[in-house]
Amino acid sequence: xxxxxxxxxxxxxxxxxxxxxxxxxxxxxxxxxxxxxxxxxxxxxxxxxxxxxxxxxxxxxxxxxxxxxxxxxxxxxxxxxxxxxxxxxxxxxxxxxxxxxxxxxxxxxxxxxxxxxxxxxxxxxxxxxxxxxxxxxxxxxxxxxxxxxxxxxxxxxxxxxxxxxxxxxxxxxxxxxxxxxxxxxxxxxxxxxxxxxxxxxxxxxxxxxxxxxxxxxxxxxxxxxxxxxxxxxxxxxxxxxxxxxxxxxxxxxxxxxxxxxxxxxxxxxxxxxxxxxxxxxxxxxxxxxxxxxxxxxxxxxxxxxxxxxxxxxxxxxxxxxxxxxxxxxxxxxxxxxxxxxxxxxxxxxxxxxxxxxxxxxxxxxxxxxxxxxxxxxxxxxxxxxxxxxxxxxxxxxxxxxxxxxxxxxxxxxxxxxxxxxxxxxxxxxxxxxxxxxxxxxxxxxxxxxxxxxxxxxxxxxxxxxxxxxxxxxxxxxxxxxxxxxxxxxxxxxxxxxxxxxxxxxxxxxxxxxxxxxxxxxxxxxxxxxxxxxxxxxxxxxxxxxxxxxxxxxxxxxxxxxxxxxxxxxxxxxxxxxxxxxxxxxxxxxxxxxxxxxxxxxxxxxxxxxxxxxxxxxxxxxxxxxxxxxxxxxxxxxxxxxxxxxxxxxxxxxxxxxxxxxxxxxxxxxxxxxxxxxxxxxxxxxxxxxxxxxxxxxxxxxxxxxxxxxxxxxxxxxxxxxx
Amino acid sequence: xxxxxxxxxxxxxxxxxxxxxxxxxxxxxxxxxxxxxxxxxxxxxxxxxxxxxxxxxxxxxxxxxxxxxxxxxxxxxxxxxxxxxxxxxxxxxxxxxxxxxxxxxxxxxxxxxxxxxxxxxxxxxxxxxxxxxxxxxxxxxxxxxxxxxxxxxxxxxxxxxxxxxxxxxxxxxxxxxxxxxxxxxx
Ligand code: SF4
Ligand code: SF4
Ligand code: SF4
Numbered sequence: 001x002x003x004x005x006x007x008x009x010x011x012x013x014x015x016x017x018x019x020x021x022x023x024x025x026x027x028x029x030x031x032x033x034x035x036x037x038x039x040x041x042x043x044x045x046x047x048x049x050x051x052x053x054x055x056x057x058x059x060x061x062x063x064x065x066x067x068x069x070x071x072x073x074x075x076x077x078x079x080x081x082x083x084x085x086x087x088x089x090x091x092x093x094x095x096x097x098x099x100x101x102x103x104x105x106x107x108x109x110x111x112x113x114x115x116x117x118x119x120x121x122x123x124x125x126x127x128x129x130x131x132x133x134x135x136x137x138x139x140x141x142x143x144x145x146x147x148x149x150x151x152x153x154x155x156x157x158x159x160x161x162x163x164x165x166x167x168x169x170x171x172x173x174x175x176x177x178x179x180x181x182x183x184x185x186x187x188x189x190x191x192x193x194x195x196x197x198x199x200x201x202x203x204x205x206x207x208x209x210x211x212x213x214x215x216x217x218x219x220x221x222x223x224x225x226x227x228x229x230x231x232x233x234x235x236x237x238x239x240x241x242x243x244x245x246x247x248x249x250x251x252x253x254x255x256x257x258x259x260x261x262x263x264x265x266x267x268x269x270x271x272x273x274x275x276x277x278x279x280x281x282x283x284x285x286x287x288x289x290x291x292x293x294x295x296x297x298x299x300x301x302x303x304x305x306x307x308x309x310x311x312x313x314x315x316x317x318x319x320x321x322x323x324x325x326x327x328x329x330x331x332x333x334x335x336x337x338x339x340x341x342x343x344x345x346x347x348x349x350x351x352x353x354x355x356x357x358x359x360x361x362x363x364x365x366x367x368x369x370x371x372x373x374x375x376x377x378x379x380x381x382x383x384x385x386x387x388x389x390x391x392x393x394x395x396x397x398x399x400x401x402x403x404x405x406x407x408x409x410x411x412x413x414x415x416x417x418x419x420x421x422x423x424x425x426x427x428x429x430x431x432x433x434x435x436x437x438x439x440x441x442x443x444x445x446x447x448x449x450x451x452x453x454x455x456x457x458x459x460x461x462x463x464x465x466x467x468x469x470x471x472x473x474x475x476x477x478x479x480x481x482x483x484x485x486x487x488x489x490x491x492x493x494x495x496x497x498x499x500x501x502x503x504x505x506x507x508x509x510x511x512x513x514x515x516x517x518x519x520x521x522x523x524x525x526x527x528x529x530x531x532x533x534x535x536x537x538x539x540x541x542x543x544x545x546x547x548x549x550x551x552x553x554x555x556x557x558x559x560x561x562x563x564x565x566x567x568x569x570x571x572x573x574x575x576x577x578x579x580x581x582x583x584x585x586x587x588x589x590x591x592x593x594x595x596x597x598x599x600x601x602x603x604x605x606x607x608x609x610x611x612x613x614x615x616x617x618x619x620x621x622x623x624x625x626x627x628x629x630x631x632x633x634x635x636x637x638x639x640x641x642x643x644x645x646x647x648x649x650x651x652x653x654x655x656x657x658x659x660x661x662x663x664x665x666x667x668x669x670x671x672x673x674x675x676x677x678x679x680x681x682x683x684x685x686x687x688x689x690x691x692x693x694x695x696x697x698x699x700x701x702x703x704x705x706x707x708x709x710x711x712x713x714x715x716x717x718x719x720x721x722x
Numbered sequence: 723x724x725x726x727x728x729x730x731x732x733x734x735x736x737x738x739x740x741x742x743x744x745x746x747x748x749x750x751x752x753x754x755x756x757x758x759x760x761x762x763x764x765x766x767x768x769x770x771x772x773x774x775x776x777x778x779x780x781x782x783x784x785x786x787x788x789x790x791x792x793x794x795x796x797x798x799x800x801x802x803x804x805x806x807x808x809x810x811x812x813x814x815x816x817x818x819x820x821x822x823x824x825x826x827x828x829x830x831x832x833x834x835x836x837x838x839x840x841x842x843x844x845x846x847x848x849x850x851x852x853x854x855x856x857x858x859x860x861x862x863x864x865x866x867x868x869x870x871x872x873x874x875x876x877x878x879x880x881x882x883x884x885x886x887x888x889x890x891x892x893x894x895x896x897x898x899x900x901x902x903x904x905x906x907x908x
Contacts (some may be wrong), residue, residue, distance in 0.1 A: 010851075013840050015748060047746055050851040061852045063742035189907055199735035203854035210733050210855060214872070216907040228735040228767045232901075308908050611737045625742050639764065649764070670765045 003055050004183050006207065010052040010059070017041055020049055021490035025065040026131070026470040027614045029177075029354025029480035030204050032057040032065050036471060036490040045072045045471055045491045055553050056182050056481070062203040064614055067623045071469050072491060076453050076622050078466035079495025083107060090442050093459050101496065101506075104463050109510040111446040111462075112148065115419045121399070125152035125408050125417045129424030130160070130362025131615070132500065133475030133487060134541070135526040137358065138373055138533065139501045140423065141366025144399075146391055146516050147508035151399035152417055155367040156425040158405035159432075161359045162368075162701035163321035164352040167330025170700075171338065171584055172570075173577030174538055175375070176482040176557070177360050179349035179570040180313070186211035188347045190218045190309035192302070194244060194333055195319020195707075199228035200611040202317075202353045202480070218305045222247065223319060224606060225636070225678060226671035235302055241606040241676055242593030242708030243292040244320045248332035249590060250288025251303045253280040255339055260307025265341030266585070269574050275587035276335060283590075291590065293673070306336060311347040318355060319608070322706040324594045324696040331586040338585045344571035354480040356615070357470075361478030364539040365530065369402035373530065374537015383537070390533045392516055404702030406431060406695055413440035423450040423467070423500055428457035429616035429684045432693040432704040435660050450500055455618040456684040466497040473499040474523050476549065481568075483554040484544045501526050535560075538577060593708040594696030597675070601657060601710035603641075604676045607689050608707075617682030633687050635664040636678040637713070642668055645713050654714040655679070660691030663716060677711065723862045724796075727836065727850055727893040728869070729773060732900050733857040736760070736769030740849035740858055747848045748839045755801070755823060755834040756849060770898070771857060773849070774799065774821045774834035775891035782833070785816035790831070797892040798836035807831055818888045866894055873900040 012020060012035060020035040033054025037047035048069050050059030081104035082096040089095035099107075115123045126144040130137060137155075144153035157165075161177070168175040185191070186208035198205055209229065213219055221233040222244070230236040239247050255261055256277060266273045285296035306312050314337050320329040334350050342348040354360050365373040366387075373390075376383035384395050403411065409431060411417040420441075431437045441447065441460035449461035458464050474489045493499070498506075501523060508517040520526050527546065535542040543559035544566065556566040576583040597604055612630040613620040620626045635655055637647065647653055649668040654661055655677065663686075664679060672678055679689040694709040736758060744754035757772040780799045783791040790806035791813060793799055802813070802822075809829035813822045822833040837847035846860035853859070861869070873896065887895070 010846055011843075013748075013843075013845050050846075050848075052846075052851070059846070059851045060854045061739060061743075062737050062854055063739045066739055066742040066746060066852055199737065199855070203735060203737045203739065206733075206735055206854050207856040213901055214904065216904055218906070226766060228769075231767055232732070310908075611735075625745065629738060668764050669767075671767050 006058050007055060008052060008058065012049050012052070018046070021488050022051060023471070023488045023490065024477070024485055025061065025357070026068045026071065026619070027064050027357055028202060029357060029359050030057060030202050031357055031477060031479035031485055032061045032204050033059070034061060034065060034068070036069055038490050043491060045069050056479070057204045060204045060207065062611055063626060063629070064612065064620055067625050069471065070623050071619055072471045073494060074622060077494050078452055078454060078464060078497065080466060081496070082464040084462055087462065090460050091438060093454055096464065104465060105507060105510045108448055108463055108507060112419060112511065115445060119418055121149045122151050123417060124148050124150045124419040124421070125412070126150070127154065127405065127408060127420060127422045127425055127427060128367050129156040130356045130358045130367070132358060132362070132424045133473070133477055134358060134361040134365060134484070135475040135523055135530050136500045137362040137367050138365040138530040139504050139520070139526055141373065142391060143504040143508060146393055147504070147511050147513040149397070149399060151402040152369070152408055152411070153367060153402055154369045154405045154408055155362065156405065156427065156430060157356070157359060157363045157368070158702055159430055159704065159706070160318065160355040161321070161352070161363055163323070163326025163698055163703045164330055165363055166327035166698070166701040167334060170327065170586060171331045171334040174570070176570055177354050178351035178481045179343060180346065180351065181481050181483070181556070181568045182208065184347050185209065185313065188212060188217065188311045188313050190220065190306055190312035192220045192306050192312060192314045192336065193229065194222035194316040195321070196315060196317035196353050197223065197225070197227040197229070197319070197608055198353065201609050203611060205353070218309065220302050220305060224673045224676045231671070235298060235305065237294045237298055237302060238673055239292040239294050240673065241604045242323055242705070244323070244329040245325055245332050245588060246283065246288050246291035246590045247294060247299070248329065248335065249280045249283040249588065250285060250292070250299050251306070252276065252332070252335050252339055253283040253288070254285065254300055254303030255307050255336065256280065258303060258307055260303070261339045262341030266339060269576065270338050270583045270585050271580070272585040272587060273339065276585045279587040279589065307340060312342050313348060314350045315353065317353040319707055321352070322703055323708060324698050324705040325591050326698045326703045327700040328588045332588050335585050338583050344574045346569060349570070358477035360480070360482055361476070361484065364478070365534065369404060374534035374541070375539035376537045386536060387533060390529065404697070406697060406704055407702065409437050409440045413443055415443060418445040420444050420447045422447065422457055422461070426455040426457045426616035426618045428455070428460060429618070429688050429690065430681070432690050432706060433659050433695040434688050434691040436695070450503060451618070452497060453618055453622065455616070465503055466495060467503070468493045468497045468499050472497070475527060476544070476546070478557065479554070481556065483556050484541060484549055485554045486546055486549045499523065594705055595694055595709045597710045601712045603711045603713065605655070605657065605692060605709050605711035606676055606678050606707050607681045607693060608678060609682065610680045613680070613682035615682070616684065621682065633664055633680050633683045633689065634667040636667045636669055636672050638672050638674045639668045639670060641674050642666060645715065647713070647715060652716060654716045655692065655711055656714070657692040657694070657709055657711045659694065662686060662689065662691055677713070681706070725844060725860050725862050726866065727773065727776070727847060728859045728861045728866055729771065729893065729895045730857055730859065730900070731770045731896060732898045733855040734758070734770045735855045736767060737854060739852045739854060740771055743848035743852040747837045753832065755832060772819060772821070773858070773893060774836070775819065775887065775893040775895065776836055777888070778890040778892065781816040781818060781888070782813035782822055785812040787812065794838055794842070796836070796841060798838050798841060800838060801833050801835045802831040804830060869896065873903055
């Protein structure tokens with residue numbers, strides 16, 4: 001299925017005394033296929049072998065994927081539960097002692113009960129992540145609502161994918177990150193890619209992307225930096241950070257102006273064109289240029305190429321989504337596809353580059369403050385009833401919706417939330433406005449952290465539970481395309497570590513809620529209950545059995561029953577998921593970034609990734625090859641800008657905003673706007689750029705504006721640095 | 723069918739996955755034998771890999787006084803034989819592309835062996851297997867001929883080996899600029 005011209009029959013190299021376990025990478029949404037090499041005498045993972053037969057990535061991997069296996073038997077693995085009795089040491093890695101699981105569980109159950117007795121059910125919170133299987137994501141939602149009975153659960157997708165989700169829900173009535181399979185990408189005629197440093201963040205998309213140009217098609221890239229993909233693009237729209245909405249409106253203006261719209265499609269399959277047409281009238285190339293800093297000719301040319309292309313795909317990523325108008329940006333770029341009708345057929349559509357491995361699946365099944373499995377709403381009584389019948393609780397027992405990730409942290413600081421169970425996330429690096437966040441974590445009465453390394457966030461915990469890596473458990477994840485795939489177990493858990501689903505079952509038993517959890521004895525048990533819980537929701541996974549996933553090389557949701565082969569292409573029948581079956585073209589007034597440059601803070605600060613690291617860096621900073629390639633953060637500055645500050649390449653300088661400061665090495669490059677500086681966000685403690693970023697949240701997705709705030713640079717005295 | 727390593731330098735995105743992959747090859751002792759250069763780091767993000775081209779008449783092997791650098795029947799120019807290498811470093815100086823590396827601790831030369839444990843059986847080398855951008859590919863001669871036809875030769879950017887390189891090579895190289903000859907679809 002879906003084997004294309006890049007697919008080649010290549011045998012794997014089999015070393016003596018080794019077996020190969022088929023699986024996928026632990027990191028980004030590409031979920032590249034890989035084989036883990038396992039020594040059959042020690043039963044340990046010892047290496048990696050390409051998985052040539054995986055149709056999406058045909059053996060390709062970025063350096064993170066190649067070295068991912070080194071996480072499993074790493075010297076930093078947590079082997080036993082850790083307890084810290086001296087709360088004054090919070091925020092450091094000091095004072096932990098090894099404990100048995102029994103002692104750790106007893107302590108957690110006692111503290112959780114005390115807090116809930118004294119301050120109510122909602123004094124506890126769960127902060128989770130989506131770099132784990134659907135089964136774990138599902139159970140985490142159930143654990144919060146059924147075992148703890150708290151309304152406060154949310155997850156790190158609020159710092160990642162939530163704006164894409166919000167935008168797609170508004171435009172299409174459904175949130176599947178890509179409307180088409182990745183095996184279509186190289187066959188389209190124009191890729192319009194906004195706010196995605198694809199070559200570094202989703203590298204294994206690149207062979208398909210370059211192929212568009214090889215075939216004579218076009219690549220248009222929107223980015224304040226000349227990233228590797230922007231360097232080779234046919235057109236690079238070098239906008240100011242945080243001005244995407246104006247640019248998108250400007251391009252739609254030109255699409256209408258130049259007559260590239262598809263009136264029949266608009267009339268039959270969409271709402272909202274008239275208001276949008278009215279609104280974008282103001283966004284002439286000149287006006288758009290004034291707002292975005294992109295030359296008017298480039299805006300016109302972009303519309304012309306996209307408009308002319310027989311097939312085109314609009315793609316975007318965190319660059320447009322991590323803004324306080326991220327949802328509007330997503331809907332505004334999606335408008336391009338809707339006014340031209342370039343959607344709902346092969347080789348044309350809209351896609352976001354999913355950040356985390358299970359960024360798609362993990363947001364669908366109830367880790368979000370207001371969602372339940374199958375993308376059901378906790379505010380919809382019918383949805384609540386459906387899920388209650390699977391969970392065996394009454395609708396009255398279902399907690400109310402909670403608040404978003406960053407808002408939970410605010411409630412910690414206000415002491416509304418007093419206890420935290422953190423898993424699969426490292427918000428002490430990844431959340432914005434770190435000085436506040438770290439204060440909030442310190443203010444907690446009791447914190448449990450589950451991880452396989454002692455992360456910066458674990459340093460705030462009272463109890464740390466050793467979890468397994470992805471290679472020591474099995475389950476499904478949903479990749480960048482919306483394809484449900486299978487992660488396989490290659491090795492027994494290291495030390496006393498356990499998968500998070502097992503930890504939750506055992507903790508639920510300690511909390512006296514065993515009757516809702518004790519039947520879940522294996523990952524497959526969780527998978528079966530999970531599929532059932534999604535049945536009838538619009539993210540329906542019921543038919544996506546592990547056997548089918550294996551046989552078909554993955555299953556695209558929705559997949560309703562045994563016979564259903566899944567849905568690689570969305571909207572082929574031109575039916576969208578709003579009640580009237582139409583998509584929504586959105587009229588979206590422009591708003592500038594929450595914090596604009598001023599005399600005191602004249603620069604625009606933007607943040608992002610490098611190819612060698614993943615998210616907060618808790619995993620990749622420990623891998624020798626990746627560490628050597630990028631051991632520390634830096635600030636990218638245009639040489640002309642550096643000149644005005646009298647700063648040199650590799651000099652250490654102070655970068656600061658209204659919220660915080662940090663010292664970084666200067667990296668001079670002409671491949672960035674003169675008014676913009678860039679810092680990668682993978683580093684902790686005093687190196688974290690999130691000490692400086694702003695917590696201005698999107699009104700719908702509650703996504704913080706990581707991608708744009710006002711900053712200033714200053715030279716530092718040498719002695720201050722030392 | 724015989725396959726060759728083929729480089730399309732235009733594609734490189736600088737991810738250095740080829741370096742990571744090289745460390746994973748059996749017998750490589752976790753040390754990579756290839757290079758990736760930032761072409762003009764203060765100006766832009768252009769990068770390119772520098773790989774052993776497995777010359778048909780390799781200067782490294784010719785310069786070796788101890789016959790430590792053997793040529794495999796597939797044409798791969800192997801890493802120095804540990805028992806023969808005398809650590810003179812002639813090869814590192816002789817190679818026009820600066821490929822052989824030197825281990826000062828063990829006083830031994832080491833270089834790309836085209837993943838001989840894989841390529842002797844026709845399996846793609848590690849670097850070309852993983853390269854996300856198709857800068858490094860493992861192709862049959864027929865596929866390489868098709869590449870030649872696909873990219874317009876008149877722009878002078880197509881290089882199989884001569885006249886830009888020192889001599890004929892088993893690895894085929896295609897310089898940046900190949901896209902200039904492409905006819906756009908619309
Ligand atoms: S990090 Fe992403 S692109 Fe890199 S190997 Fe893993 S899944 Fe593939
Ligand atoms: S793996 Fe490919 S794209 Fe990455 S640096 Fe090497 S040659 Fe370039
Ligand atoms: S062919 Fe093998 S030995 Fe040579 S550079 Fe590539 S990975 Fe390294």
